[in-house]
Amino acid sequence: MSCCGFQCCIGKGEAEREGENTGRHCQARRDKFTGCLQKHITRASGRLRSMARLGDKKASYFSVVYSASRFPTEGEAQLELIPFDKVLSQFPKNVYDTSRGVFICPKNGAYMFNFSMRPDAPPIQSFSVQLMKEEEAQVSLYANPTPDGHAGQSSQSCILNVRQGEKVWLRLVHGAIRSDMRAPSATFSGTLLRHIKNME
Numbered sequence: 001m002s003c004c005g006f007q008c009c010i011g012k013g014e015a016e017r018e019g020e021n022t023g024r025h026c027q028a029r030r031d032k033f034t035g036c037l038q039k040h041i042t043r044a045s046g047r048l049r050s051m052a053r054l055g056d057k058k059a060s061y062f063s064v065v066y067s068a069s070r071f072p073t074e075g076e077a078q079l080e081l082i083p084f085d086k087v088l089s090q091f092p093k094n095v096y097d098t099s100r101g102v103f104i105c106p107k108n109g110a111y112m113f114n115f116s117m118r119p120d121a122p123p124i125q126s127f128s129v130q131l132m133k134e135e136e137a138q139v140s141l142y143a144n145p146t147p148d149g150h151a152g153q154s155s156q157s158c159i160l161n162v163r164q165g166e167k168v169w170l171r172l173v174h175g176a177i178r179s180d181m182r183a184p185s186a187t188f189s190g191t192l193l194r195h196i197k198n199m200e
Contacts, residue, residue, distance in 0.1 A: 060106050060192035062090040064098070065184035070120055071177050082129070082170045082177070084188050102169040105162040109195045113168065116155035117186040119143050120176035127175025133160060133168050140173075153185060163199055 064084040071082060083101040090096050096103050105111070119127050126144040130137040141156040162168060170188055179186040 058192070058195055059091050060095060060109070060111075061190065062096040062103055063088040063187070063189040064090075064096050065188075066117075066177070066179045066186035067181050067184050069179060069181060071172065071179070071186070078174065080172050082172050082186070082188075084170075084186070086184070102167040103190055105164055105166045105168065107164050107192070107195055108197065108199045109162065110159055110193045111162050111168075111190050112157065112159050112193055113188075113190045114155065114157040115141065115170055115188045116153055117141075117143075117177045117179070118153045119145070120178045125175050127177055128173040129156075129177075130171045130173055131156070131158065131168070132171050133162065134166055137171070159193065161196065161199060 065086050065088060066082060066084050067086045072080060081101050083098075084096075085098055085101075087096055087098060092106055094104075095106050113131060115129065115131065117127075117129065119125055126142070128143075129141045131139045131141075138160060139156055139158045141154055143154040160168070168190065177186055
């Protein structure tokens with residue numbers, strides 16, 4: 001009969017025939033197998049820990065919301081930075097600067113950015129938002145009310161190559177946006193898709 005890949009004498013009749021020397025030999029082989037198994041487990045655990053640390057070093061992301069009810073608080077915006085003030089998640093720490101309302105790129109790479117918001121109401125007015133990298137607009141989001149006066153949530157996304165230290169932020173070109181303190185609807189997030197060591 002086999003046990004853990006080794007031929008072992010564990011039947012009573014067979015053990016009696018083989019004698020005590022065979023029993024000791026089987027036990028020694030079991031002990032050797034157990035020792036090898038423990039070494040493999042230890043090595044695998046070490047590899048997993050190394051992979052986790054490597055994953056942390058490569059990761060970069062943020063998710064923020066605007067938690068007040070309206071931006072701007074009065075009137076309409078004219079090329080104003082949207083001050084997302086509440087961080088839901090981010091890595092590394094302070095990669096999104098809430099005091100300035102900007103994402104500060106921690107390492108060169110290709111990043112995916114997403115933002116979503118809805119217009120102020122009532123009455124519902126059109127609005128325009130631009131995703132900015134430093135002082136250059138990259139993509140825009142436009143939202144206009146329907147003829148019956150309705151307008152829902154609008155979203156935009158893109159993938160950009162961003163260098164370490166560059167700032168990415170959202171600018172409200174005109175109009176006003178509505179959010180909610182309990183469950184904000186104005187959101188902005190970014191995730192590193194691929195680290196690019198040398199960027200042209």
